[in-house]
Amino acid sequence: MSFGNIYWLYAFPPVLVVLLLIFYHTHKVRQSLIKSFASPTLLPTLLSSYSDGRHNLKSFLFLLSLLFIFIALAQPRYGYTWVDQTSKGVDIVFAVDVSKSMLAEDVKPNRLERAKYGILDLIPKLEGNRLGLIAFSSIAFLQCPLTLDYNAFTESLKQTDPGVLNRGGTDIAAAIRAAIPVFSKENNHRILIIISDGEDLEKSGIEEAQKAAKDNISIYTVGVGTPSGELIPIKNTDTSTDFMRDSEGNIVKTKLDEATLTKIAESTGGFYTPLGIKGEGLENIYESVIRYLDKQDLSSTLRQVPIKRFQWPLAIAIILLICQMLISTRSRKIIKHAPHIVAFLFLLNPLPQDLNASPTKAYKSFEAN
CATH class of the missing domain: 3.40.50.410 (von Willebrand factor, type A domain)
Incomplete structure (x- = not known):
């Protein structure tokens, strides 16, 4: 096997390193934001529908599909055919x-x-x-x-x-x-x-x-x-x-x-x-x-002309991307815990100041009626 443009393969390792750093930084920022919204005792309940394993699997499939895209761009060639020139x-x-x-x-x-x-x-x-x-x-x-x-x-x-x-x-x-x-x-x-x-x-x-x-x-x-x-x-x-x-x-x-x-x-x-x-x-x-x-x-x-085989890695990359998109990071338990989530969101939004109750105003309103 040979490659028409092998430099794409040389370019993948640095791209992979950059993406891993971005994923790591994004994960840290997400964890920090989640902890700022709720107490540690409430977090397990709120995030019970979220799966770290599925999230990591999606990331892995994305990086793997990217590898096959780079292989396709490198124009792999296998076998030969004869062309009348x-x-x-x-x-x-x-x-x-x-x-x-x-x-x-x-x-x-x-x-x-x-x-x-x-x-x-x-x-x-x-x-x-x-x-x-x-x-x-x-x-x-x-x-x-x-x-x-x-x-x-x-x-x-x-x-x-x-x-x-x-x-x-x-x-x-x-x-x-x-x-x-x-x-x-x-x-x-x-x-x-x-x-x-x-x-x-x-x-x-x-x-x-x-x-x-x-x-x-x-x-x-x-x-x-x-x-x-x-x-x-x-x-x-x-x-x-x-x-x-x-x-x-x-x-x-x-x-x-x-x-x-x-x-x-x-x-x-x-x-x-x-x-x-x-x-x-x-x-x-x-x-x-x-x-x-x-x-x-x-x-x-x-x-004698080498046969281009870029279709193979490109097809694999497309299949991996489709699988990655079909995988959800949340489970069906989200329906079971919906009331907890609604309550959590409700607590995050304070009531308007003009809704505070007053016993005196309530009595005067009763006498007027």
Whole structure:
């Protein structure tokens, strides 16, 4: 057995303690009020119809019914059933640049890690859509095929780093070519999101993007880094830090190429956006495009769903409450002792002052008649 919201069970003990304190305080106040109305010798007669046992039983049944209400609220689940679930959404492939230039730290902690954080933050909003992942530098590799398993996608994304390909350079065209066969032919909406600093060394990204547009693939580019550029740190084996150099020994400075990324996106009807400090660029693509696309059937699978059993404890709680209401704290002896009770109530109400008898006034009234 499992529970859909077990916190209700955690909440019952403190509620029970509070109710017991209230019951105890109420009992003390009631006893004090009863003693103030009559003498100790008269109380047993007046309260002979009242049963402490029945009162305690009513309180117990109430608390027990409350326990079963809390169990019902905790949504107990027992057993499973199979449900045919059809997923609706669109196909989205992320192509992440893992070249050495993505290690530049002009955004923190570096360009690549910032891009991965942005995708991770967006995943909850993409539920229902199939996600795929391509890592690329001078070559491209399908890191994760299109899937509805977001845990598998997340693990693949976390493992994405320059060591995956171990190749230098950046070829955005290679990423586009690798993405085309990944998409399903049946889905009309195919989204390719390229996250890169835009340094397309092969300069063939725009041409390949135009080919992708013919396959109904919309490309959206996300720029990571700054136009002013940054050096690329290299960790040496002795833990010291150096910077990447070209073949002539000069330190390389990598810059964000927004112009190239813009042309690649616009050639397919998409657009370019900078990633931003908190991944606002990816959020912009979702809010502007993805959320408004018509969702299509992606797959039909049998899913094991737990059976909710809240009806059982709820029914028990209702039965206990009915029993609690049917039990009276007084016995039928109340009819036998009715005269005593009436006398007791009469004594509690003093006579009005104008009803006091006067012998003199009575004699004068007799003589007048």
